[in-house]
Amino acid sequence: MTGAIFGETGKVTEGLYHVDLNQYGMKRLCSAFVLKTSKCLLILDTGTSDDVRALVRFIKRNGWDPANITFIVPTHFHFDHFGGGWKLWKKIMKFNPSVKILTTRETMEHLQDASLHLKRARRTFGDFVGEMIPLPENAYEIVETDTPLDIPGLEDGESFSLVSTPGHVPDHVCPTMNRNGENVFCFTGEAAGTLFHSRKLVTFGTSMPPDFTFKEYMESLEKIIALEPTNAGYCHFGTVMGKENVTKVLEENRQFSIFFKDYVKREFEKSGSVRTVVEKFAAEEAPGRTDLPRADLLVNILVALVYGQLVDLGLKQPK
Numbered sequence: 654m655t656g657a658i659f660g661e662t663g664k665v666t667e668g669l670y671h672v673d674l675n676q677y678g679m680k681r682l683c684s685a686f687v688l689k690t691s692k693c694l695l696i697l698d699t700g701t702s703d704d705v706r707a708l709v710r711f712i713k714r715n716g717w718d719p720a721n722i723t724f725i726v727p728t729h730f731h732f733d734h735f736g737g738g739w740k741l742w743k744k745i746m747k748f749n750p751s752v753k754i755l756t757t758r759e760t761m762e763h764l765q766d767a768s769l770h771l772k773r774a775r776r777t778f779g780d781f782v783g784e785m786i787p788l789p790e791n792a793y794e795i796v797e798t799d800t801p802l803d804i805p806g807l808e809d810g811e812s813f814s815l816v817s818t819p820g821h822v823p824d825h826v827c828p829t830m831n832r833n834g835e836n837v838f839c840f841t842g843e844a845a846g847t848l849f850h851s852r853k854l855v856t857f858g859t860s861m862p863p864d865f866t867f868k869e870y871m872e873s874l875e876k877i878i879a880l881e882p883t884n885a886g887y888c889h890f891g892t893v894m895g896k897e898n899v900t901k902v903l904e905e906n907r908q909f910s911i912f913f914k915d916y917v918k919r920e921f922e923k924s925g926s927v928r929t930v931v932e933k934f935a936a937e938e939a940p941g942r943t944d945l946p947r948a949d950l951l952v953n954i955l956v957a958l959v960y961g962q963l964v965d966l967g968l969k970q971p972k
């Protein structure tokens with residue numbers, strides 16, 4: 654399977670770059686992407702406010718002019734993916750006063766008032782969550798989903814849009830590039846699971862509380878499958894390359910999602926304990942699904958995934 658997954662920091666394919674944000678000082682945890690047209694740069698996700706420096710370093714190392722960054726684009730409002738949006742915007746503003754955060758009204762509202770989200774996140778991740786600070790309204794360019802957007806430097810036959818993909822959270826979108834009718838890149842964000850393996854096309858879910866809904870997640874996943882992307886980006890982590898591989902990994906996540914929901918329901922009904930479900934899953938299922946050196950860290954994520962699933966099933970109340 655080597656070659657199916659691209660997890661380096663660097664050029665993925667023409668006009669598309671991947672950045673390992675080195676989140677919490679760890680490799681292969683969180684990704685951002687850069688799309689480059691003939692006239693501008695689009696930054697897709699930023700990581701936390703502490704991760705912005707990794708992005709800026711990448712831009713500088715490529716010799717790109719920060720004044721060419723026209724848009725900063727979130728997949729969704731969560732701190733680990735766009736907690737640093739405000740900080741990058743402020744940095745780029747000095748070079749290009751017209752830089753905008755290109756997003757929907759719903760995501761903007763979450764970003765402008767992230768205090769409850771940060772409070773919840775700090776309970777699990779402590780100070781690693783960074784800061785999320787509101788920006789002046791003119792920092793945002795509010796757009797509709799599922800419609801081609803006006804991006805400087807797109808060639809004839811190219812279009813860029815934000816595909817609405819709720820489920821992980823209600824405001825989730827997949828930034829997507831089309832070329833001559835082909836979907837050449839879909840940043841699936843957290844709408845098609847996570848990939849914590851560097852060689853095998855095996856996924857985990859993204860059923861975080863309190864917003865996850867299985868029904869919407871599955872509908873969004875079907876929508877992504879129907880796009881038949883040639884390359885699929887993941888928030889966690891990297892890019893799956895080639896239509897065949899992408900089809901395979903999306904289908905794997907569809908099956909995993911159904912399996913995981915049934916597993917959590919069955920095991921929770923047996924034991925009544927989140928901890929027991931997590932420990933059983935971590936021992937039986939998780940090892941084959943990751944080759945991260947610190948696989949133990951996935952246990953914290955698993956607690957959230959199990960909890961979110963139980964909230965959606967009506968078996969637990971959101972905390």
Ligand SMILES: [Zn+2]
Nearest residue numbers: 729731821843
């Ligand atoms: Zn998220």
